[in-house]
Amino acid sequence: MLTGPQKRSIDIRLFPAYRGLVKTPFVRRAATAALKVAYPQGDRSVSIVIADDKTLHDLNLRYRGFDEPTDVLSFGDESDASLAEANANEVPPFPSMPGESLSLGEIVLSYPLAVRQASEHNVPVDEEVALLIVHGVLHLLGHDHANPDEEAIMKAFETQALSVLFPKQTGSAAGGA
Numbered sequence: 001m002l003t004g005p006q007k008r009s010i011d012i013r014l015f016p017a018y019r020g021l022v023k024t025p026f027v028r029r030a031a032t033a034a035l036k037v038a039y040p041q042g043d044r045s046v047s048i049v050i051a052d053d054k055t056l057h058d059l060n061l062r063y064r065g066f067d068e069p070t071d072v073l074s075f076g077d078e079s080d081a082s083l084a085e086a087n088a089n090e091v092p093p094f095p096s097m098p099g100e101s102l103s104l105g106e107i108v109l110s111y112p113l114a115v116r117q118a119s120e121h122n123v124p125v126d127e128e129v130a131l132l133i134v135h136g137v138l139h140l141l142g143h144d145h146a147n148p149d150e151e152a153i154m155k156a157f158e159t160q161a162l163s164v165l166f167p168k169q170t171g172s173a174a175g176g177a
Contacts, residue, residue: 008035011047018050018111022129030130031107033161034137046137047106056110071113072132074139076105107136127166134161 010031012024031046057069064073109132118128138154145151 008032008043009045011045012050013048014050015052015055015111017052022050022111026126027129027133030133030161030165031137033130033164034134034157037160037164038138038141038143038157044102044104046104046140048133048136049106049108050111051108053110053112056108056113059108069110069113071117072107072109072136074105074107074136076103076140104137104140107133107140109133109136127162130162130165131158134158 010028012027014022014024027048027050031048035042035046053069056071056073057067059073060066060068060070063075064070109129111129114128114132115125118125121128135154135158138157143150143154143157145154
């Protein structure tokens with residue numbers, strides 16, 4: 001049996017095409033920044049998948065009913081309710097391994113779409129990827145942007161987390177997701 005506080009883990013999986021383009025320590029820092037800002041006392045784990053447009057398109061269609069790729073999706077027990085399938089009572093809960101810290105869930109990010117958005121927003125790709133990771137973590141924590149008050153809270157957390165990652169900038173990517 002484990003004793004004492006459990007360390008928060010961040011599991012990162014990259015599709016093979018992005019292994020030379022995305023640095024896992026950077027992805028871990030982005031997720032950690034979001035967790036420290038919005039869930040400082042938490043010990044829950046997060047899983048992040050850096051995927052392609054096709055995967056995000058398929059997931060977006062299956063879980064949200066939108067027949068298009070999207071930049072980032074968050075899946076977790078207490079995340080965005082819009083990601084529940086129509087037959088949600090048949091879908092098992094997000095699994096957790098015995099003896100490990102509980103998981104907030106999984107974030108799946110489209111790297112090619114992040115690259116395109118970085119170009120559109122005139123920011124470095126790392127900033128756009130960081131914004132999407134932070135945005136995804138905040139959704140796992142139950143934050144949303146469905147109304148102006150919720151959106152303002154979410155944007156404030158995004159700006160705080162991005163300022164940790166990019167301290168000399170003013171959160172130029174914060175308007176991206």
